[in-house]
Amino acid sequence: xxxxxxxxxxxxxxxxxxxxxxxxxxxxxxxxxxxxxxxxxxxxxxxxxxxxxxxxxxxxxxxxxxxxxxxxxxxxxxxxxxxxxxxxxxxxxxxxxxxxxxxxxxxxxxxxxxxxxxxxxxxxxxxxxxxxxxxxxxxxxxxxxxxxxxxxxxxxxxxxxxxxxxxxxxxxxxxxxxxxxxxxxxxxxxxxxxxxxxxxxxxxxxxxxxxxxxxxxxxxxxxxxxxxxxxxxxxxxxxxxxxxxxxxxxxxxx
Numbered sequence: 001x002x003x004x005x006x007x008x009x010x011x012x013x014x015x016x017x018x019x020x021x022x023x024x025x026x027x028x029x030x031x032x033x034x035x036x037x038x039x040x041x042x043x044x045x046x047x048x049x050x051x052x053x054x055x056x057x058x059x060x061x062x063x064x065x066x067x068x069x070x071x072x073x074x075x076x077x078x079x080x081x082x083x084x085x086x087x088x089x090x091x092x093x094x095x096x097x098x099x100x101x102x103x104x105x106x107x108x109x110x111x112x113x114x115x116x117x118x119x120x121x122x123x124x125x126x127x128x129x130x131x132x133x134x135x136x137x138x139x140x141x142x143x144x145x146x147x148x149x150x151x152x153x154x155x156x157x158x159x160x161x162x163x164x165x166x167x168x169x170x171x172x173x174x175x176x177x178x179x180x181x182x183x184x185x186x187x188x189x190x191x192x193x194x195x196x197x198x199x200x201x202x203x204x205x206x207x208x209x210x211x212x213x214x215x216x217x218x219x220x221x222x223x224x225x226x227x228x229x230x231x232x233x234x235x236x237x238x239x240x241x242x243x244x245x246x247x248x249x250x251x252x253x254x
Contacts, residue, residue: 001033002056005156007217008250011116015058015100016250018110018158018219020228024049029240034230036104036245037066050247057100057249064100064249067092069125073134075142091124091139095146095252102249106230107223109204110158110248113139113213115148121250126204128172132179136207150212157218158248161233163188163199165224170194 001023024033075091092101108127223229235243
């Protein structure tokens with residue numbers, strides 16, 4: 001049901017999970033552990049899946065916390081369950097104990113972070129747009145605002161689409177090169193003319209390191225090629241009308 005980062009697992013008083021698609025009650029192309037509140041899966045099945053994940057995280061379902069992700073560079077601070085509608089953002093940080101902050105993905109990059117001395121945690125959703133526009137830097141800055149030291153932050157990069165599976169067009173490459181010519185290192189030629197293979201995980205790692213986060217673990221798992229995971233791009237290629245979403249969470253134990 002869940003995978004762990006060895007770096008994060010070695011930190012006392014911390015619980016985290018990169019959930020796979022196994023261990024839930026959904027079926028069809030949502031099988032099985034679909035946690036995507038924005039999907040068209042049966043809401044009762046999503047609720048049961050999230051209850052199971054919350055149980056694994058040691059919290060009540062209402063304390064498994066997501067934001068309304070919009071591929072932005074925005075990170076927000078959580079002090080408890082949302083009062084009303086979920087805020088729009090792509091990262092959450094907190095120092096509240098017994099609160100599992102989470103992101104949902106289905107090819108984009110989930111990053112879980114902790115600064116053990118200050119007991120501050122973060123969860124970031126980094127697709128190409130969020131990573132390019134600064135969601136990782138915003139997450140680190142928000143953690144600093146709660147007392148974290150950025151050179152003490154430990155980060156884990158979870159399952160996402162990897163370079164051998166991530167073909168992009170020339171306009172995509174141009175966008176990254178216009179931002180920084182050095183981004184060329186994250187692209188390899190594709191077998192198709194006018195296309196390239198993008199290293200999202202490598203780009204995420206570089207942005208974290210540039211932000212001063214040097215203790216980084218990468219699970220090196222590809223959501224597209226590995227059937228244990230949901231994949232937006234794989235679902236599109238199979239002409240499926242929707243796709244499941246993973247939940248990836250981190251919590252400070254009381």
